[in-house]
């Protein structure tokens with residue numbers, strides 16, 4: 001595949017020097033956010049639960065800490081709740097709580113009411129390569145408890161480690177788990193409790209896709225973002241556009257045309273290439289500067305007449321588009337439309353201004369706690 005590649009990197013416009021991946025933000029705005037930190041326990045939570053060795057810590061490390069999947073083989077078992085605050089590096093401002101496999105709801109020191117009250121999404125991980133009967137029992141116990149405390153939680157089931165399964169086996173496993181889990185809920189008269197199922201693996205992009213969908217459900221501005229993307233692509237001759245959280249490669253929104261895995265993978269790969277090249281050639285000689293900043297943009301022309309176009313939207317977000325070479329002849333128009341799109345996104349999120357987040361006991365468990373606060377906090381909600 002021949003690739004024509006252009007990357008522009010200008011780190012000069014930002015005062016504080018940072019390097020990827022430790023600090024991915026622009027230094028100055030980072031200070032704003034630091035100035036009014038929300039007490040960590042009041043941030044909306046995504047819980048990762050499931051049996052021992054089902055893959056919870058691996059998911060969290062691969063998606064949010066750039067750990068390579070092979071390295072997860074050496075992860076030690078989690079013995080206490082591990083709270084990971086990812087708000088300093090990511091657009092989405094939440095905490096991920098990784099639970100040890102053996103959580104005991106009857107343990108009086110485990111205050112599950114407090115935990116579930118401030119939870120936006122509960123991800124239950126099931127190891128699809130193992131016998132899942134015990135996991136299904138645990139799933140039922142966990143979601144029914146959580147639902148009674150907070151019916152607003154989104155319940156997400158990751159049927160995980162499917163890399164070891166054939167395509168037929170994957171479908172059959174999903175069908176079986178879906179059927180049994182819902183039968184258990186029906187037996188307990190919990191038909192209203194909705195479970196969403198995803199086939200995932202850390203060895204491909206499925207885990208990023210699944211996490212994208214989990215996070216999207218927690219973003220109240222999603223319809224607005226989709227609308228803006230639809231308007232942008234239809235006026236620019238673009239085939240597909242994703243709004244990415246750069247550090248995690250979660251897409252927080254896309255236009256309303258269907259997502260195919262290949263396009264998503266291509267865009268993820270583009271982000272990796274841009275950041276890697278930036279880290280090598282985009283920093284100043286003394287190593288200062290940022291690998292991703294206001295001037296970050298890249299165009300990659302593939303040999304099948306497809307063009308990939310990436311541009312910075314906010315300090316955590318990038319727009320990545322796929323378009324035909326013919327459409328790219330009107331680059332001026334695309335750039336202008338992008339300018340309008342970027343402005344609109346900034347208006348939606350008021351980038352860089354952090355409004356005080358809810359504090360105190362009344363905030364935990366309030367309905368708005370389900371929606372994630374965003375870095376570049378929106379005007380109207382949260």
Ligand SMILES: Nc1nc2c(ncn2[C@@H]2O[C@H](COP(=O)(O)OP(=O)(O)OP(=O)(O)O)[C@@H](O)[C@H]2O)c(=O)[nH]1
Nearest residue numbers: 053054055056057058072073077078101161201202
């Ligand atoms: N094949 C395969 N293995 C995986 C996948 N995800 C995780 N693993 C492996 O599963 C094992 C257990 O992973 P962990 O992330 O430690 O599991 P955990 O659920 O956090 O375990 P506890 O901390 O004991 O609760 C590790 O050896 C991982 O490499 C996957 O998608 N596919």
